[in-house]
Amino acid sequence: MAGGNAIRGSRVGAGPMGEAERGDSAPRTRVSYFCAGGHVTRPAFAVDAPIPESWDCPRCGLPANTDEENPPPPPKITPYKTHLAYVKERRTDAEAEQILEEAVTALRARRASGEVIY
Template sequence: MAGGSAIRGSRVGAGPMGEAERGDTAPRLYVSYFCSNQHETRPAFSADVQAPETWDCPRCGLPANLDQENPPPPPKITPYKTHLAYVKERRSDKEAEAILTEALEALQARRAAGEVIY
């Protein structure tokens, strides 16, 4: 028998932890929340607080509420817009054509003057 420890896996002060040593547990209130994917979430709250109306579903991340028949709809996600999409919102095609023509004329003038342009 190597090691010489007769009681394996224990330490000083180890023993069963029960209500006597930890004290009484606080009264809990379990509330059911339902998301649009039919997930039910039951978080525990202290009995003396008001439970919130909405809760985020830990499975899918969608909002959930207390009404099983009418869960909140998923939030509308707007797609990512590119820089060009934002520019097209601000400028008409006619304005874009004028800006492009102006930029090309300036570039041609610089090349005609012998300026090195990369």
């Protein structure tokens, strides 16, 4: 059985919604954007608003433009690199061996002097 309040979900002073209450809407134009995934997006713009050259496809997220024959290609995604990959870009294997040898020598010298190393 439905509850008793007829104005539930409304506020004081609320009236019917529609064109009469809000006034006329601005004239609009629809522009078709095409993505590499084959999707078509048709957002509406005000007639006097500048039309953007590209638009992100809401279905797949790829960039889209107004040229149906030549949609923009998907952006190149660079793979995730680990810290070690960045270090290997900066140093050669010979430099890494030299740095490792210096670190091991310094560690052995600290141990030989009796220093406690955790």
